[in-house]
Amino acid sequence: MPDLLRDTDFIDRPLMARGKVRNIYDLGDSLLLVTSDRISAFDVVFGELVPDKGRVLNGISAFWFDRTRHIVENHMISTNPAEYPLGLDRWADRLAGRSMWVRKLDMLPAECIVRGYLEGSALKEYKAAGTVSGIPLPAGLRQADRLPEPIFTPSTKAESGHDINITFEQLADLVGRDMADRLRDASLALYRDAAAYAEGKGILLADSKFEFGLLEGRLVVGDELFTPDSSRFWEKADYEPGRAQKSFDKQFLREYLESTDWDKSPPPPPLPADVVEKTAAKYREAYERLTGATLP
Numbered sequence: 001m002p003d004l005l006r007d008t009d010f011i012d013r014p015l016m017a018r019g020k021v022r023n024i025y026d027l028g029d030s031l032l033l034v035t036s037d038r039i040s041a042f043d044v045v046f047g048e049l050v051p052d053k054g055r056v057l058n059g060i061s062a063f064w065f066d067r068t069r070h071i072v073e074n075h076m077i078s079t080n081p082a083e084y085p086l087g088l089d090r091w092a093d094r095l096a097g098r099s100m101w102v103r104k105l106d107m108l109p110a111e112c113i114v115r116g117y118l119e120g121s122a123l124k125e126y127k128a129a130g131t132v133s134g135i136p137l138p139a140g141l142r143q144a145d146r147l148p149e150p151i152f153t154p155s156t157k158a159e160s161g162h163d164i165n166i167t168f169e170q171l172a173d174l175v176g177r178d179m180a181d182r183l184r185d186a187s188l189a190l191y192r193d194a195a196a197y198a199e200g201k202g203i204l205l206a207d208s209k210f211e212f213g214l215l216e217g218r219l220v221v222g223d224e225l226f227t228p229d230s231s232r233f234w235e236k237a238d239y240e241p242g243r244a245q246k247s248f249d250k251q252f253l254r255e256y257l258e259s260t261d262w263d264k265s266p267p268p269p270p271l272p273a274d275v276v277e278k279t280a281a282k283y284r285e286a287y288e289r290l291t292g293a294t295l296p
Contacts, residue, residue: 004037004049005098010091020045021057021229026104027086030077033058033100039279041253042264048271052295054098056283057227062100063291064194064225071193072186075102075213075222097296105213105222108175111155111163112183114191117206118145119232119245121165122153134167142242144206144234150191152184157211182219183212194226201289203248204239206232228286248286253279 008015008023011034016026020040025032035054039046058079065076078084078101081092088095115122115132118141122132130136133153141147154171155163172180187210195205208231211223224230228249235246244255253275262269288294 003094004051005034005054005094006036006038006049008034008036010094011088013086013088021054027088027101029104030085031102031104032084032088033102034095035098035100039250039253041250041257041268044264044266044268046268046271048276050276050283051280053280053283055295056287057224057229058098058100059293059295060227060287060290061224065221067197068190068193068221068225071189073215073218073220074225075105075215075220077101077103102222103215103220105215105220107211107213107222108179108183109157110166110171110174110183111157112187112210112212113153113155113207114150114187114210115153115207116147116150116191116195117204117232117234118143118147119206122207125165133165134169144239144243144245145241150188150195152187154180154183186210186212186219186221190221190225198226198233198290199236202236203286203289204234204236204245206234206245208232226290228283233286233290248282248289250279250282252282 011025013025015023016031017024021036021038023034023036035058037049037051037053039050039053062076062079065074079099081095081099082089084101118126123143125132126137126141130139132151135151138148152168153165154168155165157163168180168184190210191208194208198205208226210221213220213222233248238246256275260269284295
């Protein structure tokens, strides 16, 4: 098993941003994204590392970027460290499998979410108001019910804390009506393609989040794509509306944490070894079933 990666101090380039999981380096007109094995839940990063998590997230994004190029242009240039600029190939052994060289985009100030099933914050709003992002839904829906049609439910990008769901009209006020239409259409097209593919692999794509930017005026999808960190994947064979579903993401970790007395504020509690390993197993299974490949 490859070494675990907590941080990227070995890279002698200026660090542009350090996210909960990924470190981003500015290479001029491009970026280097390095995906660590850090894990977060409830917006808190834990001290433990999850084996293979970085390689799973990087590999799944690369798979989907390749697969969906015909739908929407994306920012990926290469995942082969030998092709990276500025001498970054000298760290090829540490960057292999967990890094991506990408085009720099002028990112748009919104998260684009498509939901095909009723879960999460959408379920909370539906129970309270019968709507999701202000969109009326049929009465009587249960937790995890499939929606009549996938719906586009944007949110703001929060610098810290939770993103805030907004209506389509609020998105149009934020980015303009034409751009809002383009974002909705691209998001729905990506979701429909991926949901149909995943279902053929015995996995339901409940919802997913996208980030878009502009490159010379063209709409380009960036960040990550259809990973277990940006999407809810459920086991189709076990699907049963009216309850929480078996998932291929860190929902297992969240459910464990909900069973503790942690108040969801830093510092996080230590994670038992079996929770870490079961979380790692969920990520590996998602990678293998979706891509048809085995982690090297």
